[in-house]
Amino acid sequence: MTSVPEDSPPLMGEEDREMAVQRLQEAYTEGLISHEELDERLHQVLTAEVHRELVSALGSLPAEHPDTTSTIAAASGRIQRRGAWRVPRILKVESAYGRVRLDLSRAVIEHPVVDIELQLGTGGARITVPRDAVVDVEGLRTEWKDLRYKTPRRSRPGGPTIRISGAMGYGRLRIRHARS
Template sequence: MNEADRDRAVELVQQAYAEGRLGSTELESRLERALTATCADELRPIVADLPDETVRLWSLGGRLTRTGAWPVPRRLRVESEYGRVRLDLSRAHIPHRRVDIELRLTYGHATIIVPPGAGADIDGVHAAWGRVTCRTPARPRLGGLDVHVTGNLPYGRLTIRASRK
């Protein structure tokens, strides 16, 4: 089991508590079990009844654009064969401290615009012949949005930058 699995379980439990789906006693119990788990099998029952929805956006050759006050899910999977993707998080409604974005760009191009103070971790992005440009720090400032980008860009391109506003 890796730390990312444990962190994900802890975050799901905390989110469920913040949304009122768990009481404080249940929160404490689940957090203790998550933090002392030694394998992934011990984490599964802790989060089995908690939603962890991934929203999927897909395009073959067109444009995928999200701007303005759009609701950003906790997990977003974006797939584009030849198209262009633009995700502007600078004015979006983001109820989470962390957002995970998984990209599958065969030949496409993605631009992700983050709000000031946000960080973008791109360590999980694999670009064979593609190109990745990140103009933001990997870690957010205190209280800033934490964006984790993973995925595969065989020939695709990814640009991440902070909002100019």
């Protein structure tokens, strides 16, 4: 088994690539990029080997309005976001029954502060944040189980601040930092 140096760039998975292609297609459909720019960025995404190359292809897309709020809601079932998805400034997550999985480790985060507002009934939630993120959970209320979060021993400065607030009924929230 070969070991990967701790500071090496994270490799991409096919799911990350597919999410990036989807985001570029959406940007083209919305008229945010030209046909030529779509071709150029698709080539960059399809030939990318490490995550930072993927972020480079998506990162310069026109930014959303800084006060943009997105809501992900489900009465039951699973809510999941992972791969190369664009994180809005404010993300509201609402679920009566079911599990929530948010992975921000490979996401495009354009804002220095991201607010995640949870309104969860029953079911657990797991949030993976970038390695260099600062997490603030002061605004979160839990009814039944405690929050599971350990601040990393070694943190690198310069990452986004992720503020998690809201309320959780019967379920546990686990927050962890990505390994790479």
